[in-house]
Amino acid sequence: VLKHLKQEIYKSNSKRALYGLLLFEYTERIDKKLLDPSFIDFSISYYLKQNDQHHLAKCYYCKEHMLMHKMHFDESMLLNLKAIDCLQNINDFDLLGKINSDIGAIFIIQKNYKEALMKFQSSLSCFNKAGENIDAGFVMLSIGRFYKFLKKNDTARWYFKKAISKTTDSLLIGAFYQEMGINYYSSKQYDSAQYYLRKSLIYP
Numbered sequence: 001v002l003k004h005l006k007q008e009i010y011k012s013n014s015k016r017a018l019y020g021l022l023l024f025e026y027t028e029r030i031d032k033k034l035l036d037p038s039f040i041d042f043s044i045s046y047y048l049k050q051n052d053q054h055h056l057a058k059c060y061y062c063k064e065h066m067l068m069h070k071m072h073f074d075e076s077m078l079l080n081l082k083a084i085d086c087l088q089n090i091n092d093f094d095l096l097g098k099i100n101s102d103i104g105a106i107f108i109i110q111k112n113y114k115e116a117l118m119k120f121q122s123s124l125s126c127f128n129k130a131g132e133n134i135d136a137g138f139v140m141l142s143i144g145r146f147y148k149f150l151k152k153n154d155t156a157r158w159y160f161k162k163a164i165s166k167t168t169d170s171l172l173i174g175a176f177y178q179e180m181g182i183n184y185y186s187s188k189q190y191d192s193a194q195y196y197l198r199k200s201l202i203y204p
Contacts, residue, residue, distance in 0.1 A: 017046035021055060024062035037066065057086035061099055073106050097126035101139055117146060137167040144179060153187045174203030
């Protein structure tokens with residue numbers, strides 16, 4: 001899709017805007033700092049003029065995610081809030097889950113722990129509504145780590161165990177078992193720690 005659109009982007013502004021959005025959406029796993037922001041900036045400008053709130057929200061999220069990786073947290077937060085405004089009458093729970101998760105991560109960095117937990121809970125609710133079990137699992141991992149940081153190890157383990165039962169993703173299951181092992185170790189329950197850490201080695 002991207003290869004075809006790249007050949008078409010200068011034929012119309014709509015195709016150029018869509019290319020910029022898809023470029024950022026489908027390069028989720030590469031270093032965000034390598035992306036050229038001019039593509040997504042054009043997309044934002046185009047969808048703003050078209051009053052296309054859904055695509056605009058996606059663009060705001062893509063740009064804020066790039067800025068968050070560059071540690072420009074204030075700009076990232078502003079774009080997240082703009083994206084949420086765009087989605088007021090749109091039930092894109094997957095996108096809302098991603099936005100709330102990023103806001104929660106920023107709040108953690110800012111040491112605003114109460115607000116961070118609220119945003120992680122909102123993110124989890126959105127991912128559950130969207131049926132995105134893997135994304136929901138990663139949010140549960142964040143919540144569990146949050147409670148571990150607060151030394152509430154029993155609550156942390158509850159989230160880890162619940163998440164394990166909800167996903168079949170091998171990488172995620174391994175991460176949960178590892179976190180369980182570390183959690184039990186910090187609670188000085190060494191037999192349980194050894195059990196879960198060994199289980200984590202089974203998964204890639």
